[in-house]
Amino acid sequence: MKKISDSTISRLSTYYRTLSHLIDQGIETVSSEQIAEINNITSAQVRKDLSFFGSFGKRGLGYNTRDLRDQIANILGLSKKWNVALVGVGNIGRALIDYAEFKKQGFHIKALFDNDPKKVGQEIGGLKIHHMDSVCNVVKEEKIEIAIIAVPAKVAQSVVDSLVKCGVKAFLNFAPITIKAPDDVMVKNENMSIELEALSYFLTQNEKGD
Amino acid sequence: MKKISDSTISRLSTYYRTLSHLIDQGIETVSSEQIAEINNITSAQVRKDLSFFGSFGKRGLGYNTRDLRDQIANILGLSKKWNVALVGVGNIGRALIDYAEFKKQGFHIKALFDNDPKKVGQEIGGLKIHHMDSVCNVVKEEKIEIAIIAVPAKVAQSVVDSLVKCGVKAFLNFAPITIKAPDDVMVKNENMSIELEALSYFLTQNEKGD
Numbered sequence A, B: 001m002k003k004i005s006d007s008t009i010s011r012l013s014t015y016y017r018t019l020s021h022l023i024d025q026g027i028e029t030v031s032s033e034q035i036a037e038i039n040n041i042t043s044a045q046v047r048k049d050l051s052f053f054g055s056f057g058k059r060g061l062g063y064n065t066r067d068l069r070d071q072i073a074n075i076l077g078l079s080k081k082w083n084v085a086l087v088g089v090g091n092i093g094r095a096l097i098d099y100a101e102f103k104k105q106g107f108h109i110k111a112l113f114d115n116d117p118k119k120v121g122q123e124i125g126g127l128k129i130h131h132m133d134s135v136c137n138v139v140k141e142e143k144i145e146i147a148i149i150a151v152p153a154k155v156a157q158s159v160v161d162s163l164v165k166c167g168v169k170a171f172l173n174f175a176p177i178t179i180k181a182p183d184d185v186m187v188k189n190e191n192m193s194i195e196l197e198a199l200s201y202f203l204t205q206n207e208k209g210d
Helices: A008-025 A032-039 A041-051 A065-076 A090-097 A100-104 A132-141 A153-165 A193-209 B006-024 B032-039 B043-051 B065-076 B092-096 B100-104 B132-141 B151-164 B193-209
Strands: A081-086 A105-114 A127-129 A147-151 A170-173 A184-191 B082-087 B107-113 B129-131 B146-149 B170-173 B186-189
Touching: A008 B132, A008 B193, A032 A041, A065 A090, A065 B151, A065 B186, A065 B193, A081 A090, A081 A132, A081 B193, A090 B092, A100 A105, A105 A132, A105 B100, A105 B193, A127 A132, A127 B065, A132 A153, A147 A153, A147 B193, A153 A184, A170 A193, A170 B193, A184 B193, A193 B006, A193 B082, A193 B100, A193 B107, A193 B146, A193 B170, B006 B032, B006 B065, B032 B043, B032 B092, B065 B146, B082 B092, B082 B100, B082 B132, B082 B151, B100 B107, B107 B132, B107 B186, B129 B132, B132 B151, B151 B170
Parallel strands: A081 A105, A081 A147, A105 A127, A147 A170, A170 A184, B082 B107, B082 B146, B107 B129, B146 B170, B170 B186
Antiparallel strands: none
16 A cells, blocks of 8 residues: 555544534535535545545445445544553643543543652542553553653653553654654654644734735 | 645644754754655645745755744744633643643633633632633633633533624634634634544554554
């Protein structure tokens, strides 16, 4: 399979949401034009993104919403459950434990880590908080595949290093720092300012237009 | 000015981060190729994105990192301070109050709202929590321009409706629901599952390759 761009994968996530939403509304068929319009992109982009993964839908008939959603779920690996560890049980960490969307999409938080002695040994949502000293044992026991990094910037790199040594290959990083990792490891950064900057741009353009 | 795509704006945010990072490292000049490589895109894309906003840098000499960062900051409206309201002081809300990156980028949380009688009147980080009954007064007093929605899905639409009536035109929505708003209002959705789905795709492809 040829290399697919990050932006195509990100748009597939968006199409997945659009289709789930349409299915919830009882809609059975959708065209690439409709998917495009909902997401403010061109229908050519939608068709190109889907074409990387084979042929979906029938010319002139559009896509069956359920079939297309299931096929995208397969491409994105959302048909299986993923075991996730959360490192850093501060405010962001606690918010993520409660974030129902993760579980809905198949991402199950199975282990918590924090090095604060006041937190180690406590339970949140039925999960015990472990010290990072026992990281490899817990990763092995809980078959952890993805780690969410919600620790302060100054310890984020060492936390990732420890987890990489235990064989974890996928990271979602909330710390405002660029993480270095081997080539066979993927680190995605969650930066909540990016969407705010799009709003800032929108308001700035509006002011200029006034 | 012609209509700029959301993905161009999002990449400008990324370039802004890349440049800030290079400046922190003491690097004074950068080429479109280097910006492209750091962000895993093509240099043609970088040049195209920047070309919408005029001519930056000198052919063969690359860009001055500080100048380009400042110009992108101007385009994105990051040279000014934005007054932000946060609605919903639960776990996500509390995490956002502490999220230092917002302030660093010029987004200042100036007002908190929550309808929980136990929370109304309390203070967090020097900010009083208001009931939504007084929303328009507080929005006016604090000159609120952007609202972050961190309330449960079932009340998110009505919260946005109230704020739109008070003149707020930009929203960052954390509730897992599609918000309807007038054409002159922008709603960006923060969905923390999207990055996890990119990791899921990466791990799925790796498994297939094994």
